[in-house]
Amino acid sequence: MALVDALLTRLEAIAALSDKDRALLASLKIEPKQLKAGEALQPQGSRPSHSALLIQGTMARLQEMTDGARQIVSFHLPGEIPDLHSLHIERMDHTLSAVRPALVGTIAHDELRRVIAQSGHLGAVLWRETLIDAAVFRQWITNNGKRGSLAGMAHLLCELFLRAQAIGQAKNESWEMPFTQAELGEAIGITSIHANRILKQLKTEGAAAIEKSVLHIIAWDKLQAIAGFDATYLHLKRVPLAA
Amino acid sequence: MALVDALLTRLEAIAALSDKDRALLASLKIEPKQLKAGEALQPQGSRPSHSALLIQGTMARLQEMTDGARQIVSFHLPGEIPDLHSLHIERMDHTLSAVRPALVGTIAHDELRRVIAQSGHLGAVLWRETLIDAAVFRQWITNNGKRGSLAGMAHLLCELFLRAQAIGQAKNESWEMPFTQAELGEAIGITSIHANRILKQLKTEGAAAIEKSVLHIIAWDKLQAIAGFDATYLHLKRVPLAA
DNA sequence: CGCCAAGTTGAGAGCATTCAACCAGAGTGG
């Protein structure tokens, strides 16, 4: 399986690609690189010359504050390019790290510029990818803000489950969740202890439960209702569960 | 003064433009439209065929939840195109409204596509604009999450002041603030009452104060320290105060 | 003058944090 396949799966989940676009993507020079759990690929303040295609594993972007506190601003699944934005903004304002061990493929910015110059449509698709990234950020602002902890956690689980399903990771209402409760908490701005209690509540209410690090959707409609979740912001061409 | 001037000022604050790019921008067909305070230009769920250049006044994007609660996810000053993203993602996942009365210039997506097709660099600059938008979202996630209320408010004021200064609205450490305390609160996920108390605290600590809706920076370094503010994420070519 | 939006202040309730203890399972080294 070629390194680029994860990217094709992801991009075809959000847009239509022509044969020419697929061939251009296949022509990208991609260098594999293995990351250890917790290893930072792009630290805050750096000026990347490459972007990373996540092939296997999970990554997160996080902001580190002066007092040592951390805020996770995004999670990433295979097929995504978490630092695509570095193509047009020079300096990293956050750290991009592997959460669990991860395999990435680094792509030189010049390579990306080459294929974009040859296909305006491909440029638009990649632009679109960064815009969906931004749409997710908007939801996360609300997760951390007005949406309470319970709704915020439910919303995060809805989102992750659908994204996992779009790349074929989640089946039969369950998904091998690659994040700890502490990490889920850091994403919605609560402590690991509180995250634990909130998850317990979601289980008691019969919405969703995490057991031995696999997420079980007990009742999608209930989870969705608690979250106030509307999947359109993910801009997936097919939304499997949200019918 | 041409309608497009605000856009030129903004884009030249974040990137270099060639004469050709300026001419292309000047060729955009822009329809002026006046908005009343609180009027929604693009409601959540709509499918815009135009984007709006904000010429005068202020706008905000907000998410409305099922229980009627609102979260403001961004503020916009003249020169910005708050719904540029609708060029590549069809459906609005939030509402774009005027905060105070505002003058916008609507630009058909086809017009934007025309100039982008003629200048790859201009396309890159507009892409960059949406990426900076996303960088601001990331900070707002943290404002609403791990950063406490005091630091969050301080961070928001730092950001708004620098953005206002970049377009010449703020002078002499003071800025005619177009937002109410309630709106500032809705942006960092706190109530207007708490926002009031936090602002009082920022004044007592000698960092910043809002008097008769003008923001006074009492001590930039103190405000910056409280916020843990680092201006690089705004990607302004010149950062006036942050020396 | 009266109304209304915005701001200010106080008090009590509730949610989330911190501190602290403890459990379970995986991996390590003797």
Next chain:
DNA sequence: CCACTCTGGTTGAATGCTCTCAACTTGGCG
């Protein structure tokens, strides 16, 4: 094989931040 350690998860109790409710002030405007 078994202690030992470490990470992740679970639970309780006290503290404290933020919300809600409520009252009151101020300034602008018809």
